[in-house]
Amino acid sequence: MPRRQGYALLTALVAGTAALAAAAAFGTTLFSGPRPAPLTGAETHAAARNPAAPANSTGTWVATWTGAAVSAEPGTGHGFPGRTIRNTVHTSVGGDAARITLSNLFGAAPLVVDQATVNTRPVTFKGAPTVTIAAGGQVISDPVVVPVTPDADLLVTLRTPHGGGPVTFHPNAHQTSYLADEHGTWSTTRWRYLTAVDVRNESAAGAVVVLGDSLTAGSGSTTDANARWTDVLSDRLRGTYGVANQGIAGNRLLRDGLARSGGQGGTGRFERDVLSVAGAKTVFVALGINDVQQAPQETDPQRVVDGLRALTERAHARGLRVVGATLTPYEGYRTWSPARNAVRLAVNEHIRAGGVFDAYVDFDRAVRDPYAPNRLLPSFDSGDHLHLNDDGYRTLGRHIDLKALVGTPRSDAF
Structure with a gap:
């Protein structure tokens, strides 16, 4: 296509x-296989009131696209x-x-x-x-x-x-x-x-809802190429799950973004932009780098980790599985400093150790320069040393183990 x-x-x-x-x-x-029965009037109005309401016994509402x-x-x-x-x-x-x-x-x-x-x-x-x-x-x-x-x-x-x-x-x-x-x-x-935009689909397993910042929104990618890492993930899922990209450039976890950009912080918008998405089954959290590098900075990595863990607990309360990503390198970007980078590394170590998400994807390892691990690999760098180009986003999308997205939330308390 x-x-x-x-x-x-x-x-x-x-x-x-x-x-x-x-x-x-x-x-x-355009579609093969049996088709669900037409919507009745009662089903039409019930579905319009409830974002997750099934249209009938064989079709369910699933987000095919979102834009926070x-x-x-x-x-x-x-x-x-x-x-x-x-x-x-x-x-x-x-x-x-x-x-x-x-x-x-x-x-x-x-x-x-x-x-x-x-x-x-x-x-x-x-x-x-x-x-x-x-x-x-x-x-x-x-x-x-x-x-x-x-x-x-x-x-x-x-x-x-x-x-x-x-x-x-x-x-x-x-x-x-x-x-x-x-x-x-x-x-x-x-x-x-x-x-x-939600669709009625008789076979999709649900939706993967991605909460993220500019790296999820696709900053640095080619306009109209649909080269965000979430697009690559969607291609790999082949229609078995909807992918709802709720990335906002400049978004933070614990604070609201800068005036007129950045949006409400991830903690504040979680109910509206994640938990209320039609057909949500898995939450993917790729958030936190702006808390580290934007002013005012979070100097205590534990605050970031606690914020991420709190999102996991809220998702678990709705029966949703949570997958998270490590924070990617950005040495060379205008806000980088050794102290801020130390916070990023500490957050990543907490994520890798477990106890924050049900599973994690190591975005840091996927795109860093092995000879200068605090920097992006030059071939993935969009030019500002923070955001990725199309090849970098493609690598993130391909780095995800699809099996990590499937399953029930962990039963052990974090």
Whole structure:
């Protein structure tokens, strides 16, 4: 499946979406095996209320894509009145129906959406085409019967007639989306209002939800190449699990990120961005390097370890398995110092010793220079000595033992 599809989606939409309409009409040919029965009205409304509710006895809702709400978009105090927002997202697992989550988390006023589509299929909310989202709130749409292909680009379009800002957004998406009005169309690398796409899937085992920072969000990777390590992991899982990437550039574990970037800290957003994800079975935590290297720094590695362990305990309380990653090297980056590096190394030793996660993946060992272990291997370095390039992210994604993702939480107390 070609992975560069964002521009093709826009071309098809501007040209009248004839190809998309044909695909919608014959989309059932994309899937093999028995198909779940159509959604009943009762199932439609029950599923819209409950992010993890099964659609019926043979199909379950699973996240195929997520994009965590980060902050209020600068300069959007009045929203985007009369504009159309076209969010391009890349799927991990497929299904025969979809639903979307829209967030007004950082809005100061109610948000009205009067048109929404998934690949040109109209979306409704409790049966209506228009929905009003309270300031600070979110809504989950009714299910829409639309074939969703795994490992493919999906276009989710929204129209906001009255604005209602500021806009809740996710910057640095490494994916080309669009903003349009009667005067033209502009490309952007921001996701706006859309925070999740779930699919109805009869065979997926669930979702792996990844809580992370810029290294999970894909900083340094090629735009529209879907080269984040989570994309590589999704390819390896071959549709058996959805992969929900909840990485935010600049995100920290114990504190909120910098103003207008970095988002709410991992501890604070864990319920919303991890535990509430549809079909969540395994949590993957790749967080902590910004606590070490950003000001104010965490100088006590035990605080970071305790924070990671607390996330594991919260996930265990929901019956979820937790896999964690060691913190990768960054010598040469502008904030590096021997003292901060010592904290990173100490956190890694705690992780390797066990007692923090159910299992761990040694990201540090996978990408460090064996001759200068506090540095990234030069061939993996994006250029700033902290973030990886496509080859580096590919290595992380391939380094994960897939068997570590499967299983029950450890029964012994940490």
